[in-house]
Amino acid sequence: MLPAGDSYDSVRAAFRWQIPSRFNIGVACCDAWADGSNRLALLHLRADGRLEPLSFDALKAASNRLANALRAQGIARGDRIGVLLPQVPEAAIAHLAAYKLGAIAVPLFQLFGEDALEYRLRDCGAAALVTDATGLAKLAAIRARLPALRLILSADGAAEGALDLHGLMACASDAFTPVDTAADDPALIIYTSGTTGAPKGALHAHRVLLGHLPGVEMPQELFPKPGDLFWTPADWAWIGGLLDVLLPSLFHGVPVLAHRMAKFDPDFAFRLMAEHGVRNAFLPPTALKLLRGAPPAPGLRLRSIGSGGETLGAELLDWGRATFGCAINEFYGQTECNLVVSNCSTLMPIRPGRMGRPVPGHAVAVLDAAGRPLPPGEAGTVAIRRPDPVMFLGYWNNPEATAAKFIGDWLLTGDQAVLEEDGYLRFLGRDDDVITSAGYRIGPGEIEDCLTAHPAVAMAAVIGLPDALRTEIVTAIIVPKPGIVPDAALAAELQAHVRQRVAGHAYPRRVEFVEALPLTATGKIMRGALRRQFSGGAAP
Ligand SMILES: Nc1ncnc2c1ncn2[C@@H]1O[C@H](COP(=O)(O)OP(=O)(O)OP(=O)(O)O)[C@@H](O)[C@H]1O
Numbered sequence: 001m002l003p004a005g006d007s008y009d010s011v012r013a014a015f016r017w018q019i020p021s022r023f024n025i026g027v028a029c030c031d032a033w034a035d036g037s038n039r040l041a042l043l044h045l046r047a048d049g050r051l052e053p054l055s056f057d058a059l060k061a062a063s064n065r066l067a068n069a070l071r072a073q074g075i076a077r078g079d080r081i082g083v084l085l086p087q088v089p090e091a092a093i094a095h096l097a098a099y100k101l102g103a104i105a106v107p108l109f110q111l112f113g114e115d116a117l118e119y120r121l122r123d124c125g126a127a128a129l130v131t132d133a134t135g136l137a138k139l140a141a142i143r144a145r146l147p148a149l150r151l152i153l154s155a156d157g158a159a160e161g162a163l164d165l166h167g168l169m170a171c172a173s174d175a176f177t178p179v180d181t182a183a184d185d186p187a188l189i190i191y192t193s194g195t196t197g198a199p200k201g202a203l204h205a206h207r208v209l210l211g212h213l214p215g216v217e218m219p220q221e222l223f224p225k226p227g228d229l230f231w232t233p234a235d236w237a238w239i240g241g242l243l244d245v246l247l248p249s250l251f252h253g254v255p256v257l258a259h260r261m262a263k264f265d266p267d268f269a270f271r272l273m274a275e276h277g278v279r280n281a282f283l284p285p286t287a288l289k290l291l292r293g294a295p296p297a298p299g300l301r302l303r304s305i306g307s308g309g310e311t312l313g314a315e316l317l318d319w320g321r322a323t324f325g326c327a328i329n330e331f332y333g334q335t336e337c338n339l340v341v342s343n344c345s346t347l348m349p350i351r352p353g354r355m356g357r358p359v360p361g362h363a364v365a366v367l368d369a370a371g372r373p374l375p376p377g378e379a380g381t382v383a384i385r386r387p388d389p390v391m392f393l394g395y396w397n398n399p400e401a402t403a404a405k406f407i408g409d410w411l412l413t414g415d416q417a418v419l420e421e422d423g424y425l426r427f428l429g430r431d432d433d434v435i436t437s438a439g440y441r442i443g444p445g446e447i448e449d450c451l452t453a454h455p456a457v458a459m460a461a462v463i464g465l466p467d468a469l470r471t472e473i474v475t476a477i478i479v480p481k482p483g484i485v486p487d488a489a490l491a492a493e494l495q496a497h498v499r500q501r502v503a504g505h506a507y508p509r510r511v512e513f514v515e516a517l518p519l520t521a522t523g524k525i526m527r528g529a530l531r532r533q534f535s536g537g538a539a540p
Helices: 008-014 025-029 056-072 089-100 114-124 133-139 165-171 208-217 239-251 266-275 285-292 313-324 399-404 444-452 488-501 527-534
Strands: 040-045 051-055 080-084 104-108 128-131 151-154 186-191 201-205 256-259 280-282 304-308 328-334 337-342 364-367 379-385 410-419 425-430 435-437 440-442 457-467 471-480 510-513
Touching (some): 025 089, 025 208, 025 239, 040 089, 051 056, 056 089, 080 114, 089 104, 089 239, 104 114, 114 201, 133 151, 151 165, 186 239, 208 239, 239 256, 239 280, 266 285, 304 337, 313 328, 313 444, 337 379, 364 410, 425 444, 435 457, 444 471, 444 488, 457 527, 471 527
Parallel strands (some): 080 104, 104 186, 280 304, 304 328
Antiparallel strands (some): 040 051, 328 337, 364 379, 435 440, 457 471
8 A cells, every 4th residue: 555645756665566476366366355354245136127236245155156166067266267247246356256266257348249259259369258148148149250159158047058147156165275376477368459450468477456556556656544435437348447446446355336337427437426425436538538527526436537448538527527536646657557647646747738747666668769768758668567466467368469579587578658858758659640740750649638628619620631741640530529511610610719729730630520430449539540540541
């Protein structure tokens, strides 16, 4: 735990990792709190509006039953178990059972279509899948092409090719001796978002959870505190939902509010947080942008808010502080090495436009093309030095991609940033997204932030399009707010808006209006897809 009232520098200097040689996420996040006291672990708001509390004791019994049931069906240590479920208790139970069994959990988004599911289930060679009727419907078309998949369990009862999850659990013993795993043993494969290409399966060890803990304590402001209740609209299949929220909360004995949200509804999200007294939230930038367009519900009691996955920007930061009465703390990381940079309003002033400073315990640098650390002020690749408990073991079945991810001991994120003199990192963009125009290197984030501050703009994406004279020209793709009819005058106004607020060289020479932006399942803008879509058109 980081001491309250300390400065970032002293906290960082005093920090030491304490990673035991044997560690199991399932034991640490469940059995450790199951002491017969019925301490609350999950508060499940069901689709019918009923609240279903689940204690750590119940979670332990249920995950033990599932671990026994899986073993009885021939699923063993090292097997991959897909978890295709929304935010429901069965998803947490499946994860915990997989870890206790020494198996490898593979979280999968409910929103995935058949192709996305097939790609991931084939790639990891999943032997079992825990899902529900929605998942089964998608699986029907691809099942025949998944020869490794021998067991499907459905939370909605038996169906063709699937066994009844609850029926099997009811027949199994609630006593189970967890497999004694090393902290370095594999626990989890999380697929990257696929923002830049085919998603890759990042294999993580049990220690990945311990690697997240100083990060959670830092940006979540001395998490845990009595009365904390955590909620995120992010899917638990995403590293942000699973490793920034669900598992760290359970590790600390903090309850998590669980609710299946088919589509993010900002009015409902505000009400949910107010009515249930949510105190800690992880709200990705896309969710914050949608919340900004809705009236806040009375009675919000949030004390810590994290956000990450994309640039947050000053505009959302200001709105967040005014709306929630507390700062929004930014997280930076990636599926392969998550939560390595952050800010925390109790430890350091939050600087708009900066994603924060390295989280204690992580060696983060900005490197040149040869892998040498650059001095402050120079743009380069963000890298993290190994060993680091939060770092992945490698890409599943892809040693070439794993090797290409490193120069020496530095993991290359593929992101461009500048380390400022004051120790804060300024994110420029992914390698592919940084725009080179007339000799300048321009990050899309700052311009997008500026554009979304304009009253006519709901969402904005900024990309570079090829240009004979300037190498690339800055292009803004705008989703106008409802009721706004875009025209040339609005385009000119937006250009002037950026010129005045950001810089003359960074203003969008081309402005396009669209109804929606292409987003990944985690809500990130797919700028590569936009580049392909718009690179044929002529600049005005
Ligand atoms: N706070 C942040 N500010 C800006 N960008 C961020 C922030 N946090 C994360 N990101 C971006 O998200 C990336 C990590 O995303 P993730 O691991 O989900 O996969 P992806 O990179 O989107 O997918 P793929 O690797 O398949 O293209 C980071 O490398 C960075 O580009």
